[in-house]
Amino acid sequence: QIQAFVFDLDGVITDTAKFHFIAWQKLAQRLGFDIDHEFNERLKGVGRMDSLNLILQHGGVILTDEQKDKEAAQKNDEYVELIADMSAADLLPGAREALESVRGAGLKTALASASKNAPAILARLGISDLFDTVVDANLVVNGKPDPEIFLKAAAQLGVSPNACIGVEDAVAGVQSIKNAGMYAIGIGDARVLTRADAVIDGLHQFDVNRFIVKD
Ligand code: G6P
Ligand code: MG
Numbered sequence: 001q002i003q004a005f006v007f008d009l010d011g012v013i014t015d016t017a018k019f020h021f022i023a024w025q026k027l028a029q030r031l032g033f034d035i036d037h038e039f040n041e042r043l044k045g046v047g048r049m050d051s052l053n054l055i056l057q058h059g060g061v062i063l064t065d066e067q068k069d070k071e072a073a074q075k076n077d078e079y080v081e082l083i084a085d086m087s088a089a090d091l092l093p094g095a096r097e098a099l100e101s102v103r104g105a106g107l108k109t110a111l112a113s114a115s116k117n118a119p120a121i122l123a124r125l126g127i128s129d130l131f132d133t134v135v136d137a138n139l140v141v142n143g144k145p146d147p148e149i150f151l152k153a154a155a156q157l158g159v160s161p162n163a164c165i166g167v168e169d170a171v172a173g174v175q176s177i178k179n180a181g182m183y184a185i186g187i188g189d190a191r192v193l194t195r196a197d198a199v200i201d202g203l204h205q206f207d208v209n210r211f212i213v214k215d
Contacts, residue, residue, distance in 0.1 A: 002183075002212045003163040004132075005102045006153045009113040010044070011169035012187050012203065013095045014125060016115070017044055019082040024055060027075045033059035045170030047114045047143045048072055076117075083117065086124040094204030099130040101208045108132045110153040112166070112176075114143055133157055145175035150182060165211055167203075168196075185211070 010016045021040045028035045039058060043051045052072050056063060063071065088096075102109050111118060111134045118136040122128040133156040135149055142148045154161045166177030169187040174196045177184040185206075186196030193199050200206060 001163060002107065002165055004108040004110060004154070004157050004159045004165070005208075006110045006112050006150055006157075006164050006166045006177075006182070007099070008045070008166075008168045008170070008173050009111055009118050009121060010115060012092070012167055013099075013127070014086070014090050014092055014121065016083065016121065019079055020051075022082060023075045023079040024051065026078055027052075027071055028055060028059055030071075031056075031059055031061050033061070035059075045114055045144055045168075045173045047137055048076065048116065050143060080117065080120075083121060083124065086121065088126045091125055091127070092202060092204075094202060094206055096127060096130070098203040098206040098208070099127060101206070103130065105208050105212060107208075107212065108157050108159060110157050110164075111135065112149045112153045113137070114149070144170070144172040145179060147176055147180035150177055150180035154180070154182075167206075168193075171195075183211070 007013060017040065025035055035055060035058060042054060049072060052068060099109055109131050111131050113136050116137045119134055133153060135153045135156060140149045140152060150166050151161060154164050161181045164182045165185060166182045167185045168174045168177055171193060174184050174186050174193050178195050184196045186193030186199040187202055190199040
C-alpha cells in the first residue's frame with residue numbers, strides 16, 4: 001500500500017534549468033569558453049561541484065580546489081539573484097494540483113532535491129507547506145543516482161521505501177529512486193527514462209488514483 005510520494009524539484013515542479021544555464025554560461029565565459037543548451041542537458045540533476053567539474057572538463061580548463069570553490073560560490077551568488085524573482089507563476093502546469101491531490105488522498109509528500117537552494121525555491125513558489133519533509137543537497141553525502149536522498153526522504157517521513165513513489169525527470173534521478181527500492185514515475189521521454197515504471201509528460205498528466213491501491 002502506497003503511503004507517500006517523493007518529488008524531485010528541478011524539472012518536475014519548476015524549471016530552474018534556464019537560470020542555472022545563465023549562471024553557468026557566465027562562469028564559462030569568465031574562463032574563456034561557451035556552453036550551449038545541448039551541453040546544459042547533461043547538467044540536469046547533477047550537483048553543484050559535479051556540474052562545475054563537467055563544465056571545466058568541457059572547456060579544457062584546470063582549476064585548483066580553491067579556485068573551484070570561488071567560482072562555484074560566484075556562480076551560486078548569480079543564480080540566487082536570478083531565482084529571487086521566482087513566484088507561483090514559475091510552477092510547472094499541474095504541480096500544485098498534484099501535491100494537493102496526494103495530500104487529499106491522505107498520503108504524505110516529500111521533496112528530494114540535489115539543490116542546496118531547494119527550500120528557498122519552495123518558499124518563492126509558495127508551496128513549502130505542501131511538503132511533510134524536505135531533503136536537499138545540504139543533508140546528503142552522495143548525489144543521485146545513489147539512493148541516499150530518496151532513502152533519507154522516506155526515513156524522515158517514517159515510511160518504508162517500498163511504500164513510496166518517486167517522481168523524477170532526470171535519468172540519474174530515476175536510477176536513484178529505483179536504487180532506493182521505490183516505484184518510479186518519470187517525467188519526460190520514455191525512450192530516455194528507460195528505468196522508470198511509468199512515464200508522463202508532466203505533472204499536468206498526474207493522476208494520483210492511477211498509482212495508489214485503494215481498499
Ligand atoms: C539540481 C539541478 C542542477 C543543479 C543542482 C544543484 O539538481 O538540476 O542543475 O546543479 O540542483 O543546485 P544548487 O542550487 O545546489 O547549486
Ligand atoms: Mg530534476
